[in-house]
Amino acid sequence: MKTPFLKAVFSIVRKDLQIELRSRELVSSMGLFALLSILIFSFALELDRNARREAISGVLWVTIVFASVLGLNRSLAMERDQGNLDAMLLAPIDRVAIFFGKLIGNLVFALVVGLLLLPIMTILYNYNLFQPWLIAVLLLGTFGFSTVGTLLAMMTVQTRARESLLPIVMMPIALPVLLAAVRASTNILTDNPIADWIAWVQILVVVDIIYLVVCFLLFEYVIEE
Template sequence: MGFLNTVWTIARKDLVIEARSRELAYTTLFFSVSVVLVFSFSFVVEGVALTDAAAGILWVSIAFAGTLALGRTFERERQSDTLKALLLSPVERPAIYIGKLVGVLLLMLVVEAVVTPVVGLLFQAPLDRAPLLLVGLLVTGTLGFAGVGTLFAAMLIRAQSRDVLLPVLLYPITVPLVIAGVRGTAAIFAAEPNLAVAQAWLSMLVFFDAVFLTLALWVFGPVMGE
């Protein structure tokens, strides 16, 4: 079976399961919208949002919702030890990793498609100022976050305290990604926008993605072998 076919087969399976239960979509959406809503009461005073608050809160809600999605996605593979069945199949191990990553990534992007307008509404963030650049920042940042998270969530699947360990391992490593996402988004949302700076942060995110995904593809097979 070809690499891309395997990736699509695994990702589609995750999407079918999610479409049927909608458990992750509802949980992550509810959680991230709640985060944005609660912060809006602190950081929006008399209808005016604090400087850069919108960008920070958008990325915090993405990171938290992503962690929730990652943990639960792999919990499904743990329940009947189906990750083992994937590893037993005659497919390339990196294809399993990418398949799981695509499933998580699509779910996170759906959440972002809802949360970003909510942030725009509550914090008066100008989403239409550089929409392509904003989408680029969100997609690349989410790809890097989900890429690292998928690797760690798979590694921790047999660990007893996986729910605690996942954020402990994930957040320190993805801090550069989140910072790049926040600064890039803040540069777009600022009263005096600087799109060149936003592009620089986008380039940084592309670089992070390349490094993280290469490393993850390299180590996934050996790590899952034990």
């Protein structure tokens, strides 16, 4: 008898969140990395008031992407190292449920880091990032990364090179998401009229849907043993 799909997804998400609440391993390492990255960018780019308007969304997104690469590697390597992946494969659940479970977990961690970055960057860069559209774009963008990231990290943790391979295979594939998200955020933060940039948000939605469908279809081939 199979466990119902949603119940299986929910259990995997709950397991991930519970581990995280107890160890605080992922969010703390991702958050610390993100904080360091913001500081490094602010030295490296010597951001003054005008340069900030243009560069801030790029800094935000690059930081989120690298932080989520860090998180994805940990999150999937954990499954593999401690034998939980085999247990999940043996369990009477839909294999796709594993994908959605891990995806939601990874999305939550990436979003937590993204949302933590907003107040920090607002304070450090003295620029208000709390705008409803920006948060919507943040959600769509992190969703896109997490989708391809979950599929590809599941692949790379099973390889020899492991951690070093994920950014190489993930960056080019995730670039359409990054491009649309950065362009939309830059326009939102420079107060451009909505007609100028709404196309970017639409592209982001379309890319997200395409990636979700493709990754959904391909996932079962990545975990068969």
